[in-house]
Structure formats: structure tokens, C-alpha cells
Amino acid sequence: PFYNISRDKYPHEMYMMKNHLDKMIICYHNDERNSITNCQLLFQKGFDNIYMLTGGLEDFVNKYTDYCE
DSSP states (O other): OHHHHHTTOOOHHHHHHTTOTTOOEEEOOSSHHHHHHHHHHHHHTTOOSEEEOTTHHHHHHHHOGGGOO
16 A cells, blocks of 8 residues: 555565566556556665556456456
């Protein structure tokens, strides 16, 4: 959640994946615009392997229903 990222409170797993070339941290939200802020903030905090789910979670669910539960 954004409020955790803005307070430097990350899950332990995120620290373990920070800047590993073989790991991706994917930001997503129902609306893509909300993910942009999180990605920018993480990048400013030194995360280089940040990616955003283009189109948002809702678009992904509509396009790839077989991958969703």
C-alpha cells in the first residue's frame, strides 16, 4: 500500500528482491494511474527493478481470465 511505501515500511520480501536482476517487483492497482505514483516513489528510494502492470489490475483480469482465481 502507498501509505506503507511513503513511510519506508516494506515487506521483508521486497528488501530481499531489491535490485536483483532476476527478480521483478510489480506495482498494480485497479487503475494504472495510481500505480505510477508508487513506482516513482520506489524508484526514488533506490529500487531499480520496479515494473508497473500496464492497464491496471482490472484490465489484466479482463484480458487474462485464465490466470486469475
